């Protein structure tokens with residue numbers, strides 16, 4: 001079984017390497033934005049599209065022109081990669097339109113916000129150094145070994161740091177797992193997750209970061225908005241906000257990693273609800289809280305997905321038509337309960353917290369998968 005895994009490290013670049021990173025990321029942003037603008041303009045004016053290949057061919061001409069000759073100094077593969085990233089973003093957009101989901105048209109990249117560039121090949125690692133084409137050997141904080149063959153590498157600025165994400169292809173023998181233990185997970189705002197296991201219900205608290213983080217986010221964003229546009233203080237406030245974002249992300253990722261590893265190791269079948277439905281369930285007034293939780297849910301599901309693959313466990317995402325919230329776990333009758341109502345009560349006399357009911361229903365859905373597995377041969 002071949003699967004991919006991403007290893008993330010903090011780079012320790014020299015000051016000249018640091019400025020090369022910034023330069024490369026800036027060039028990718030420029031190419032990406034130019035290509036997006038070109039597509040937008042062409043579509044608005046002439047209802048025409050342009051392919052990634054012709055945009056990529058244009059790069060050759062741009063390098064020859066005096067005004068844009070600075071592009072010659074940039075590793076050409078990472079510029080190509082920026083165009084591939086744009087293509088991918090557009091493909092996702094069109095897929096979502098087709099599926100009648102929230103489309104989310106690609107945005108222009110802004111300076112200073114998650115600047116990044118990506119190498120499709122040519123990167124190698126040795127000891128505590130990683131070779132980035134046209135930048136050279138860069139030291140990194142090696143928190144763990146890189147396993148497998150390096151496929152692609154993204155260099156990204158997070159707050160004050162440059163991080164490197166190394167995606168590798170690994171081969172592991174197909175693990176033989178007998179599916180025994182089933183876990184239902186309901187993701188929410190009140191609790192990050194409600195877990196239904198064979199021993200009962202467990203709630204994973206969200207508040208410890210959500211409330212506190214939300215306060216500080218509001219404070220820092222307010223400070224940023226009060227600073228004069230294009231001023232030095234505004235830039236400082238933005239850097240502060242970005243640095244804080246990076247810290248929170250790291251803290252949160254750590255929590256999610258620990259939780260997802262624990263869950264995947266201790267259960268064989270994990271059932272979750274796919275995310276679009278979640279999005280619809282939450283009222284707009286909780287937009288900010290939602291945005292933050294949403295970030296967590298998304299990466300949490302991503303983690304569950306690849307960790308299940310790695311450990312040979314099964315992850316089931318139930319679809320749009322599964323009534324995990326509405327259905328009574330006890331008698332299977334469907335009741336409409338309004339969003340603000342935290343207690344689920346059914347005419348059959350069954351009363352329970354609504355998230356507990358949902359988690360139990362998800363687990364029950366997993367049990368039916370289990371039955372399929374256990375059918376006599």
Ligand SMILES: [Zn+2]
Nearest residue numbers: 328331346348
């Ligand atoms: Zn009932």
